[in-house]
Amino acid sequence: MKNPKRLQRLATGITVRQDFRDCARMVFYDTGNSHWRYATHGGTAFVVVFRGRPYAFTCNHVLKNFEWRQLVITNTKVGRKIAGLQSVAYPTQPHHAAEDTDSR
Secondary structure, three states: OOOOOOOEEOOOOOEEOOOHHHOEEEOEEEOOOOOOOEEOOOOEEEEEEEOOEEEEEOOHHHOOOOOHHHEEEEOOOOOOOEEOOOOOOOOOOOOHHHOOOOOO
8 A cells, every 4th residue: 555645844844745755766777778778876866746846866976887868767666657857956055964975
């Protein structure tokens, strides 16, 4: 049985109406090779909806030798459809413990 969406209050004070356990996706990449279509170095992305638009969050280090344009994220946790990547954004001016935690 799928978990119902519930309210979650983050440390920042933001209230989220989405169960993060349903948001987790494996990070993998399209290799362009028909004999070995997808590959991964491991890692997780979290897909959330904000103001009606989906966003995926992950760390830069999951790329290793891949490029963002190769990123593949499925529509559901165990999905069959692949969502396309529209853009990549990086956090600006990270503070305190977040500084220098992931290189570009």
